[in-house]
Amino acid sequence: MxxxxxxxxxxxxxxxxATPxxxxxxxxxxxxxxxxxxxCSEKFVHRWLTYHSQHDSTTYTLADLVDLLTARMSQPSTATEVLVPLAAEVTLPRPLPPGWLTTQQARHWRAANIPDSxxxxxxxxxxxxxxxxDIYAAADLVRDRVSAMMNKFSFGARKELLVGSDHRRVGRDRRTPDRPW
Structure with missing residues (x-):
């Protein structure tokens, strides 16, 4: 459906x-x-509609906009890799769990994946x-995962997981869309 x-x-x-x-x-x-x-995220929907209704030189009917959305939504979701730096050192078991990078690994990842970082x-x-x-929905998912990890640390290990605000995605030397954790 x-x-x-x-x-x-x-x-x-x-x-x-003529007669809706x-x-x-x-x-x-x-x-x-x-x-x-x-x-889709609220921000993506708002920005997409604002762009097509106010900034695109083409005049669209509502049906035309829905056709464009149909094409956009028929594309598969994309995987987005996001690096979330830790603002304080965390003692982790060895070997490191998947997705956790040491300081040196994080530095190498940034150099390899973010041009001119x-x-x-x-x-x-x-x-x-x-x-x-969309990238805004991806950022929401990352925030949810980080928030869940912070809660696990806080309640399970009775330690605080402090994350930095400078999280980046592959290929972009710009922050991902951000809201406070």
Whole structure:
């Protein structure tokens, strides 16, 4: 059903262009709810719609926008690798669990994966891979994972896991979209 949901909406919007059966608000709510249910982030939906309605030189009908969304959503989700530096040293068991990098490994990862990266002070890092439709949803998933790890450390080990705010994704010498942990 989800694969054809947006395409069905586009067809319905074209068929009922003169006399719509639902209000514009109800239509918008149903479409946005579907996008959020499919894993898109609120920020992506807002930015995508804002770009196409205010900055793109093409004039779109709502059905045209839904066609564009159908094409966008038919693309597979992409895996995004994000490096989250640790702001304080953490004692970990040896060998290191998957995704945990020593200070030296984190420095090498940054040099290999982020062009023109500048050195940062860190005490190791978490290397997380998430799959999402957009970078904002990926950042939300990373935040959720880091928050869960912080809680495990706090309650399980009675230690604090401090992460830095300078998390980066592969190929970008720019921070990933951020909200406080």
């Amino acid at each position: 989800s694969a054809s949901y947006l395409a069905n909406w586009a067809s319905e919007l074209r068929a009922q262009a 059966s639902l209000s514009a608000e109800a239509t918008a709510r149903l479409l946005v709810a579907h996008l959020l249910d499919e894993g 500048t050195p940062t002070r860190q005490h190791g890092a978490l290397l997380l891979t998430v799959t999402a439709h």
